[in-house]
Structure formats: structure tokens, C-alpha cells
Amino acid sequence: xxxSAYGPTNNCIGIGNELLKRGHRVVFAAESSxxxxxxxxxxxxxxxxxAPPADExxxxxxxxxxxxxxxxxxxxxxxxxxxxxETVIRPIWEGAIDGAKYCEPELRRIIAEVNPDxxxxxxxxxxxxxxTAGKPFVRMVSCNPLEVTGPGIAPAYxxxxxxxxxxxxxxxxxxxxxxxxxxxxxxxxxxxxxAPALPxxxxxxSGVHNIYVYPEELDYTDSRPLGEDWTRVDSAVRETxxxxxxPPHFLDGTKPLVYFSLGSLGGADVELMQRTVDILxxxxxxxxIVSKGPLHEEITLAENMWGAxxxxxxRIIPLVDLVITHGxxxxxxxxxxxxxxxxxxxxxxxxxxxxQRVHESGYGxxxxxxxxxPEELLGTISDLLGDTELLARCRAxxxxxxxVDGLSAAATALENVAAFH
Numbered sequence: 001x002x003x004s005a006y007g008p009t010n011n012c013i014g015i016g017n018e019l020l021k022r023g024h025r026v027v028f029a030a031e032s033s034x035x036x037x038x039x040x041x042x043x044x045x046x047x048x049x050x051a052p053p054a055d056e057x058x059x060x061x062x063x064x065x066x067x068x069x070x071x072x073x074x075x076x077x078x079x080x081x082x083x084x085x086e087t088v089i090r091p092i093w094e095g096a097i098d099g100a101k102y103c104e105p106e107l108r109r110i111i112a113e114v115n116p117d118x119x120x121x122x123x124x125x126x127x128x129x130x131x132t133a134g135k136p137f138v139r140m141v142s143c144n145p146l147e148v149t150g151p152g153i154a155p156a157y158x159x160x161x162x163x164x165x166x167x168x169x170x171x172x173x174x175x176x177x178x179x180x181x182x183x184x185x186x187x188x189x190x191x192x193x194x195a196p197a198l199p200x201x202x203x204x205x206s207g208v209h210n211i212y213v214y215p216e217e218l219d220y221t222d223s224r225p226l227g228e229d230w231t232r233v234d235s236a237v238r239e240t241x242x243x244x245x246x247p248p249h250f251l252d253g254t255k256p257l258v259y260f261s262l263g264s265l266g267g268a269d270v271e272l273m274q275r276t277v278d279i280l281x282x283x284x285x286x287x288x289i290v291s292k293g294p295l296h297e298e299i300t301l302a303e304n305m306w307g308a309x310x311x312x313x314x315r316i317i318p319l320v321d322l323v324i325t326h327g328x329x330x331x332x333x334x335x336x337x338x339x340x341x342x343x344x345x346x347x348x349x350x351x352x353x354x355x356q357r358v359h360e361s362g363y364g365x366x367x368x369x370x371x372x373x374p375e376e377l378l379g380t381i382s383d384l385l386g387d388t389e390l391l392a393r394c395r396a397x398x399x400x401x402x403x404v405d406g407l408s409a410a411a412t413a414l415e416n417v418a419a420f421h
Contacts, residue, residue: 001028001029001107001119001120001121002121002123003122003123003124004030004031006263006264006330007263008123008140009030009034009122010238011122011140011213011236011330012120012142013038013238014236014238014407015140015233015236015407015411016043017042017238018407018408019411020042020043022411026043026044027045028043028044028045028046028047029048030045030048031047031048031049032047032049034047046110046113046114048103049106050099050103051099051102052102073088073091074268074269074271074347076348077348078370081157081171082158082170082174084157084348085174086178088349089175089178089179090178093125093179096124097125097182097186099125100126100127100128103127104128104129104193107127107130108129111129111133117135117136118135118138118414118417118418119131119133119137119138120138120414121137121204122140124143124147124203126186126190126195126198126203126204126205128190128193128195129193131195131196132193132195136207136209136418137207137208138209138210138211138414139204139205139206139207139210140211140213141211141213142212142329142330143329143349143350144156144214144329144350144353144357145212145219146220148210148224148230150224151224152220152223154353154356155175157175157349157350157352157353158171159352159355160356162223162360163360176201180201183200183201183202183203186198208229208417209229209230209413209416209417209421210229211230211233211410211413212230212231212233213235213236213329213333214233214329214333215234215235215333215337215397215401216232216234216400216401217336217361217363217397217401218332218354218357218363219232231409231413233407233410234337234400234404234406234409235333235334235401235402235406236333236406237333237334237337238407242312242315243312243315244311244315246319247306249287250287250306251319255286255287255304256285256286256287256321256322257287257288257289257319258286258287258288258289258320258322258381259289259291259313259316259317259320259322259323259324260277260289260290260324261290261291261311261323261324261326261331262276262291262293262326262347263291263293263326263328263331264293264294264310265293265347266326267291267292267293268293268294269347270295270299272370273292273293273295273299274300276345276377277290277300277301278302279374280305280324280377281301281302281303281304281305282302282374282378283304283378284303286304287304288302288304288306289306289311289316290306290307291307291308291310291311291313292309293309294309296309313330313331313334314334314338317337320340321340321385322340322343322381323335323341323342324342324343324345325342325343326344326346326347326351327344327345327346327347327351327352329350332344336397337402339394339397339398339399341364341384341385341390341394342363342364342365343364343365343377343380343381344358344359344364344366344367345372347369362390362393363390363393363397364384365380365383367380
């Protein structure tokens, strides 16, 4: 059961595809806007609604809730992460909790009908039906692993670095102030459904085993070791996407090639997208591939650019020299999977944490998304592409990550859960 967003769903598709190859039956209890899209990939669909169907337009597509959410709340992304705790993070929790409460009866019915051997959730909130079914439950984390709390690491969603420890407690205090009542209400409801109590100020249970997607080069386990009930998957790249035909001169090697994407959600902020595109359009010494996002018709590209609404990202990243990203977990891990340096322009949620971690680990540069000047952005592109030591380190990381085969590691971990629990 993935969250109804492209990142977690694509992560589950990649791991699920590996399970299909091994002969297992894979059923997705995804949100109903994914209807038909998962069946086309060979999976069974047992979909759920997170809200009354009448509340959704008839032509709603996969992830449309989040697209509309971004359009409405994007002004809040200009605020600090401390301010976002109340104006961005809490509303996300509220929406996710409402969905969990709404779909609980239907989810119980689906589990009874499917009778699975293992239940896997890649989401951020608890669904009591998943942990009360008498089946082994696995939590999957496809966000930044700061969500796995512990001593010695910055608080999740803060974007604070390892050297910002003096600010950690201020953020934690604000997070508790803005979330304690919400957590208390949800924790009470979870227990009313027969599920165990939630850890303090956390919104999801751990499983009999847990899987998280993050490369070792960026991980926090040196400061916060994890137990044997956690499996790290360095990447979950799904290389089954269709090929893409780029303009021939983009691939002739005469100019560095840069990929720019703010993700399917960040792309809904047309003002930000166009501002960034306009800056990049002045750099004629580079060519840019632009993932334009859901409001693609409102974004005008420059002559040194090519793009589309959606792009097969895992086909494109291997071709480019640099990735400019919002710092979503999928793009971050995919960029390092293919050994590419990054410029990170975070917006919300764990994107700030990924941006900070890439920056402080030396695999790219974090910039202020809304206030970075043209000189800063273009100068950073030049600096990174001219840093031969950085480029070599990125290539080496990519070679190591691809060699360990994260999808296979995840599938094996799930098979072990089925065998031993």
C-alpha cells in the first residue's frame, strides 16, 4: 500500500516488479486514482478511496490531490522550515490522517479477500487494518530516513545539518507545539481500531521488518545506527521506462547536458518553474532537459531546452552531466545511482533534509529555492561541472550503488519476512 504520490508508488512498483519476476503475486491497495496504471504493469489492483468519490472530479488522475494541494499551498514554501511546521507539515499530516480514517473499513475488507502473506506499507501514517490483520507487516520508508527518529541526528523536515545541533531543539519544540494535539487524537483513534499505540509524536508503526531507500553515501547510520530489523536499499531504480527521443544535438557532446525537475508536485508552482527556466535559458553554453510537470502548457522553454509534461527520468539521468532537483527522495537516490552531481532547490517535507544531506556529504550544492540569484545558480552549475574530484566521487558512488542491486535486496528481505514470520 503506497502513498498516493509518484515517489512512493514508483518505489513500490520497482520492488513489486522484482517480486513478480520471482513468481510472487503482488496486489496494490493504492488510492483509486491509480486505476488501470498498475494493472498495466502486471499487478493486481484492489484500490481504495481516501475521500468520498463525489468529492473528486470525474477526470481526476493519479496524484491529482497533491497537484491541487501544491497549487493552493505553494506560497507557504517560501517560509522557513520552522514556520512550515505549522503551515505545511501539519496540514499534510491532517490530510493523510483523514484518508487513513476514511479507508479503514474498505481496507479491512480488501485484506480479508486477498489474504496476503505479507503486508507492505510505503506511507507516512498508520492504517490500523494493516497491523491488525494477523499478517507480517513491513514498513517501507521512501522518504529521507530522518523519519526514523533517534539520537544524534537532526529532526525530520527541518533541513538542519549535522553542524546545526544548537537549532535542533528549537525545531523539535515547535514541532511538538504544532503537532501534539493532532498526534494524541490520531493515536487514540488508532488504538480504538485495535492497533498498538504509536510512538510519541510519530504517526506510523514499525514492522516486523522495515525497509528504507537511501544510499550508504548519504545515510545517517554513523550517527544513528539501526537494528537488524532494518534493511537499507541503496536505490530502487526501475529501469523499465520507455526510451526517450532527445534532439540529436543534445547528445553530440558539444555542450554539457543538464536535467531540471522540481518533481510532479513542485512543477505545479508555475511561477517558480518559469523563473528558474528563464535563468537557465540565459546559459547558452549548456543544454537543458526540463520536466515541465502537470501545468506544462503554462511553462515556456528557451532555445537551449527540450522538455515535456512527464519524462522517463531513469532513462534521462544517465545521459546528463548534472541534475537540478527539488530533492525528492526518488530523484535524489536516482541521481546518485547514476553517479550525477546535484543542485538542490527544496520546497517542503523531506526535500530540505535531502538537500542538506547531499550538500554536507559533498555530492552537490543546496541553494535557496526562491531567492538564489542567476549568478548563484549559473555559477554553481559551472563550479560543479568543473570539479573533477566531485565528478569522480559521484561516478564511484554510482558504480557501487548499481552493483549492489537494491531492488533485489528489497525483494529478498520481503521473501525472508514471508518465510520466517
